[in-house]
Amino acid sequence: xxxxxxxxxxxxxxxxxxxxxxxxxxxxxxxxxxxxxxxxxxxxxxxxxxxxxxxxxxxxxxxxxxxxxxxxxxxxxxxxxxxxxxxxxxxxxxxxxxxxxxxxxxxxxxxxxxxxxxxxxxxxxxxxxxxxxxxxxxxxxxxxxxxxxxxxxxxxxxxxxxxxxxxxxxxxxxxxxxxxxxxxxxxxxxxxxxxxxxxxxxxxxxxxxxxxxxxxxxxxxxxxxxxxxxxxxxxxx
Numbered sequence: 001x002x003x004x005x006x007x008x009x010x011x012x013x014x015x016x017x018x019x020x021x022x023x024x025x026x027x028x029x030x031x032x033x034x035x036x037x038x039x040x041x042x043x044x045x046x047x048x049x050x051x052x053x054x055x056x057x058x059x060x061x062x063x064x065x066x067x068x069x070x071x072x073x074x075x076x077x078x079x080x081x082x083x084x085x086x087x088x089x090x091x092x093x094x095x096x097x098x099x100x101x102x103x104x105x106x107x108x109x110x111x112x113x114x115x116x117x118x119x120x121x122x123x124x125x126x127x128x129x130x131x132x133x134x135x136x137x138x139x140x141x142x143x144x145x146x147x148x149x150x151x152x153x154x155x156x157x158x159x160x161x162x163x164x165x166x167x168x169x170x171x172x173x174x175x176x177x178x179x180x181x182x183x184x185x186x187x188x189x190x191x192x193x194x195x196x197x198x199x200x201x202x203x204x205x206x207x208x209x210x211x212x213x214x215x216x217x218x219x220x221x222x223x224x225x226x227x228x229x230x231x232x233x234x235x236x237x
Contacts, residue, residue, distance in 0.1 A: 004088075005087060005088060005089075005090070006088070006089055006090070006111045006112070007090045007092060007109055007110050007111050007112070008026065008089065008090070008091050008092065008110070008111065008112045008113075008114060008217065009092040009094055009106055009109075009110045009112070009113050009114070010022045010023040010026070010091070010092065010093055010094060010114050010116065011092075011094040011098070011106060011113050011114070011115060011134075012094075012096070012115050012116055012117065012126075012127065012130055013096060013097055013098055013103075013126070013129075013130045013133070014096060014123060014126040014127070014130065015096035015097070016096075016118075017116045017117060017118050017123060017152060018116045018118070018152040018153060018179075019043070019093055019094065019096075019116055020043065020047040020048050020051070020093055021116075021152070021185050021189070022114060022116050022150060022152065022179075023039065023048055023091050023092070023093035024039070024048055024051045024093075024189065024194060025185070025188070025194040025195055025196070025210070026091050026114075026194075026213075027039040027048075027062050027089075027091040027194070028059075028060070028062065028193060028194025028196060028197060029194055029196050029210060029214070030088075030089045030091070031059075031060035031061060031062045032060050032194070032196055032197065034060075035088045035089045036063075036084065036086045036087050036088045036089070037060075037061075037062050037063065037087070037088070037089045037090075037091065038062070038063040038064075038065055038083040038084070038087045038089070038090045038091070039052060039062050039063070039064060039065065039090075039091050039093065040065035040067050040081060040083075040090055040091065040092045040093065041064070041065065041066060041067055041068060041093045042067045042068050042092060042093060042094050042095050043068055043093055043094070043095040043096070044068050044095060046066070046068060046069075047093070048093040049064055049066055051189055051192050052064045052192065053192070054190075054191065054192035055192030055193065056191070056192060056193065059192070059193060059197065063083060063084055063087065065081050065082075065083060065090075067081045067092075068095065092106070092110075094106055100133075100137050103133065103134065103137055103138045104137065104138055104139075106138075107134070107138040107139065107140055107143055107145055108143060110143075110145050111145065111146070112145065112146045112147075112148070112217065113134070113140065113145055113146070113147045113148075114148055114149075114150055114176075114213075115127065115130070115131065115134075115147065115148070115149045115150070115173075116149075116150045116151075116152045117149055117150070117151055117152065117164065118151075118152055118153055119151060119153075119154055119155075119160045119161045119163070119164045120160060121160070121163075124163065124164055124167050127149075127167075128167065128171075131171055131173065134147065147173055148173065148174050148175075148176040148213075148216060149168055149173055149174065149175050149176060150175075150176055150177055150178075150179065150213065151164055151175060151177070151178040151179065152178075152179050153179065153180075153181040154178045154179060154180055154181060155180070155181055161178075174216070176212055176213050176216045177209055177210065177211075177212040177213045177216075178209065179206070179209050179210075180205070180206065180209065182203075182206060184198060184200070184202070184203045184206050185206070195207060195210075196210070
C-alpha cells in the first residue's frame with residue numbers, strides 16, 4: 001500500500017450522473033482496504049455528508065470534509081477543508097455546473113479525475129462538451145492529471161451503450177469500468193455503506209465491476225470481494 005497522499009475528484013458538469021454514488025462507494029472501498037480516507041463534499045446538496053452521517057460506527061472510518069458549507073467569519077477555507085495529517089486518500093465529490101474558474105481549481109488540486117457518464121444521448125452530448133472544456137480550459141494534460149471515465153447505470157449490449165463506447169474512442173480517454181443499473185447501490189446508500197460492504201452474495205457482480213477501477217487507480221492486484229466482516233447485520237441487507 002502506497003503511503004503518499006492522492007486526491008481523486010469525481011467530476012462532471014452535468015447533474016444526475018452518479019457522482020455521489022461513485023464518490024461514496026470509492027471512499028468506503030478505500031477505507032475498507034485500510035487506507036486513511038477523507039470524503040470531501042463540494043456539492044451544496046451535501047449528499048455525501050448525509051451518507052456519512054448514517055454510516056455505522058463499526059464500519060471503517062471515513063473523515064468528513066464539508067467543503068460546500070458557508071464559512072464562518074472566524075474560519076478560513078483552508079482550515080475548513082483540512083484533513084488529518086495521516087490521510088492517504090481524499091475523495092472529492094464535486095458539484096454540478098462548475099464554471100471555468102472552479103474547473104481550473106479542481107484540476108490544479110487533483111491527481112486523478114473520474115468522470116461518470118450515463119449511457120443516454122443527453123448525457124453523452126453533455127459529457128462531450130464537458131470533456132472538451134476539461135482539456136481546453138482545465139488543461140488536464142498540462143498539469144499531468146490522469147482522467148478516466150466510468151460508465152454508470154449501464155445496461156450492457158444495448159445500442160446506446162455501444163454509442164457511449166464509440167464516443168469515448170473518439171476522445172481517446174480510457175473507459176475504466178462499467179457499473180450496472182442495480183438497486184444494490186440504493187440499498188447501500190440508505191445504510192451509509194458501500195456496495196462492497198453489503199452482506200449479500202447477489203452484489204458480488206457489482207463488487208467485481210469495481211476491480212478494473214481499483215487496479216487503474218492503484219496498479220495493484222485484485223482485492224477480496226467477499227470480505228465483509230467489518231459490517232454488522234444491523235447495517236446491511
